[in-house]
Amino acid sequence: MNTASPGTLPAEAAVTHLEIEPSILYFGTPVVLVSTENQDGSFNLAPISSAWALGQTVVIGLGREGQTAYNLGSRPDLVISLPAPAQWSAVERLAPLTGRNPVPSTKPNGCRFEPDKFAAAGLTGEPSHLVRPPRVAECPIQLEARAERVRQDVSGGFAIVEAVVRKVHADSRIVVPGTDHIDPAAWSPLIYNFRHYFGLGPELGHSYRTQTPRSSERPAAEPALDGTVPN
Ligand SMILES: Cc1cc2nc3c(=O)[nH]c(=O)nc-3n(C[C@H](O)[C@H](O)[C@H](O)COP(=O)(O)O)c2cc1C
16 A cells, blocks of 8 residues: 555656556545435435536536435435535445435445434534525535436436535635635535545645635634644
8 A cells, every 4th residue: 555645646757557447436526415305304415425516506426226316306405515524424424324215226235224314424404595405514515506407327327416506605714704705725625535535735826716815915814624724
């Protein structure tokens, strides 16, 4: 096993690339917790790492037979809550659980039905403003949204959901005071990197389009939510 810190492999003139066939291609994307409404009016919660934003739309990839995909097919409201790195163990408590009963045969061994995933994870449901599924109170960013399109992917095994965000809630400690900007020095997503959890490392630089000031141009920030002092 490689013991170097992530991203610090030495730059070498002649790097050897191996041809490999990994079973999964989870190359490091943020984890979100998706709340949806079950048929009986109760709520489901599932960790998802295949999620990315395109303007005000969040595109989500879901296993076709999971309860989340099932719910969104008929009840399109959802909340996308983003946990901080310190919350990885609550996320992992959800990993072997499904809201689908009976458990589909396509679920991995050890997966079991759980009707109250909020309680099982030790997380708290908080009422949303525009949709029925609750937000996850502990998550610093919560997006109320509606699935405007749900379609099958090319393999047939997944559903691709286009969810349009209708309201954004952000913990006041990660918002640049007096603005609508998330402070990137105070917020870190929880990253799922080939089935291991990471936070972000120190900032390397920023886009020419950033609308938030450089860290050296503003007063010292509060400690980040994961307990580290932002750079
Ligand atoms: C960190 C993490 C990321 C995951 N990402 C996805 C994903 O992107 N898409 C997916 O369908 N399942 C993903 N899963 C697996 C689902 O959470 C799992 O299948 C769960 O049983 C779904 O719950 P549901 O059947 O109640 O919807 C992920 C699990 C974990 C722990």
